[in-house]
Amino acid sequence: MEGDADIARTAALFADPARVRVLLALADGRALAASVLAAEARLSAQGVSAHLARLRDAGVVVAEKSGRHRFYRLAGPDPAELMETLARFSPAQPVTSLREGTRAEALRTARTCYDHLAGRLGVAVTSALLERGALSGASDTRRRPGDRISAPVREHPYTLGPHATAVFGSLGVDLDAAAAGRRPLLKFCLVPAACLANPRETPSSAVFDTP
Numbered sequence: 001m002e003g004d005a006d007i008a009r010t011a012a013l014f015a016d017p018a019r020v021r022v023l024l025a026l027a028d029g030r031a032l033a034a035s036v037l038a039a040e041a042r043l044s045a046q047g048v049s050a051h052l053a054r055l056r057d058a059g060v061v062v063a064e065k066s067g068r069h070r071f072y073r074l075a076g077p078d079p080a081e082l083m084e085t086l087a088r089f090s091p092a093q094p095v096t097s098l099r100e101g102t103r104a105e106a107l108r109t110a111r112t113c114y115d116h117l118a119g120r121l122g123v124a125v126t127s128a129l130l131e132r133g134a135l136s137g138a139s140d141t142r143r144r145p146g147d148r149i150s151a152p153v154r155e156h157p158y159t160l161g162p163h164a165t166a167v168f169g170s171l172g173v174d175l176d177a178a179a180a181g182r183r184p185l186l187k188f189c190l191v192p193a194a195c196l197a198n199p200r201e202t203p204s205s206a207v208f209d210t211p
Contacts, residue, residue, distance in 0.1 A: 013058055018043055019051045027080050031073035133163035158186050
C-alpha cells in the first residue's frame with residue numbers, strides 16, 4: 001500500500017543552487033557533457049557527478065553514452081515544466097555583475113525551454129500566429145467568475161485557426177505529422193500562450209512569457 005506523494009523529497013532536488021544551475025543548463029532540451037555542466041554550475045567534476053547521480057536516481061535526468069563521453073539531458077518535458085512553475089513563485093536573484101545582467105536580459109528576450117520557444121520572442125510568435133489566423137483563442141485566460149481559486153482553466157484557450165494549414169505550411173510545419181505525435185498538438189502553458197509540439201517533427205513554436 002502506498003501513501004501520498006512525497007512532494008518534499010522531490011522539492012529537495014531543486015533546493016540546491018548548484019543543482020538548479022545544472023537543470024537550467026539542460027532546460028532547453030540539449031544533451032550536455034558533465035564537464036560542460038560543471039562549468040555552467042561552477043562545480044568540480046566530482047561535485048557535478050554527485051548532483052547528476054542524484055538527479056538520475058530521481059528520474060529527472062537521463063544519461064546517454066557516446067564514445068568515451070556521457071551526455072546528460074532532462075528525462076522529458078515534465079522537469080522543464082516543473083521549473084517553470086517554480087520560477088513563477090520564486091523571487092528574482094540579485095544581479096551582481098555585467099555578465100549576469102546580460103545573461104538575464106537575453107533569457108527574458110528569447111530562449112528555448114525544452115521543446116518550445118520562450119521569452120518575449122515566444123509571446124511575439126504566438127501573437128503573430130493569432131493575428132494571421134493560424135491560431136484562434138481567447139485573449140483572457142484568467143479564472144472565470146465562479147471558478148475555484150485552485151481550478152485550472154476549464155477549456156483549452158487555443159485551437160488551430162482557419163488559416164492554420166496555409167500559415168504553418170509556409171513555415172515548413174507538417175501539421176499532420178505533428179498531430180500524429182505522442183504529445184498534444186497545442187498546449188496551454190502557465191501564462192497566455194500556446195505551444196505547437198512535437199520538436200522532433202516540427203520547428204519550435206509559440207509559447208509563454210517570462211517575468
